[in-house]
Amino acid sequence: MLGENELVKLFPDFKDLVQPSGIDLALDKIYTQESEGSLIDNEKNLPEIKELEGPVYTLKPHTAYLASIDRKIKIPKGYSMLYLPRSTLLRSFVSVQTAVGDPGFFGTLMFMIYNHGDYEYKIKKGDRIAQGVVFEVEGSGQYSGSYQEEE
Numbered sequence: 001m002l003g004e005n006e007l008v009k010l011f012p013d014f015k016d017l018v019q020p021s022g023i024d025l026a027l028d029k030i031y032t033q034e035s036e037g038s039l040i041d042n043e044k045n046l047p048e049i050k051e052l053e054g055p056v057y058t059l060k061p062h063t064a065y066l067a068s069i070d071r072k073i074k075i076p077k078g079y080s081m082l083y084l085p086r087s088t089l090l091r092s093f094v095s096v097q098t099a100v101g102d103p104g105f106f107g108t109l110m111f112m113i114y115n116h117g118d119y120e121y122k123i124k125k126g127d128r129i130a131q132g133v134v135f136e137v138e139g140s141g142q143y144s145g146s147y148q149e150e151e
């Protein structure tokens with residue numbers, strides 16, 4: 001796992017968000033699900049989503065949302081990122097669901113937030129919701145999937 005000094009060099013755009021062993025990731029927008037979706041024979045049919053009005057978002061109890069991260073990230077080839085929720089959210093009965101950041105990925109990260117609680121939870125754009133931790137990957141390939149954006 002990489003520490004602060006290496007992270008600052010590899011992720012210059014996130015310099016102010018670098019932590020001793022990871023990079024803080026802040027909320028941009030919250031979206032709700034608006035239609036059904038499917039994954040059949042690897043054909044992705046993503047649900048339509050609707051952007052909610054911010055900057056303060058109210059998460060209803062027992063409801064799932066998508067949350068975008070407020071800066072596009074470039075994961076250099078040879079490195080991979082794993083994303084972990086900020087524990088303040090867990091202590092508030094809110095989870096952040098994530099996946100793997102692939103070597104070579106450039107674009108907007110999209111996480112899922114779920115309010116497991118019986119009460120509303122408020123969260124504002126710009127607040128940190130997760131931390132990315134970075135690992136060297138031996139013999140890494142490079143991501144070229146459907147979520148890759150133009151640099």
Ligand SMILES: Nc1ccn([C@H]2C[C@H](O)[C@@H](COP(=O)(O)OP(=O)(O)OP(=O)(O)O)O2)c(=O)n1
Binds near residue numbers: 108143
């Ligand atoms: N919670 C997450 C986790 C990852 N990513 C980004 C970084 C990843 O490099 C990229 C692709 O993630 P996956 O490989 O998990 O996605 P899929 O396998 O579904 O897509 P593909 O078919 O493009 O590989 O999406 C994201 O936006 N949100």
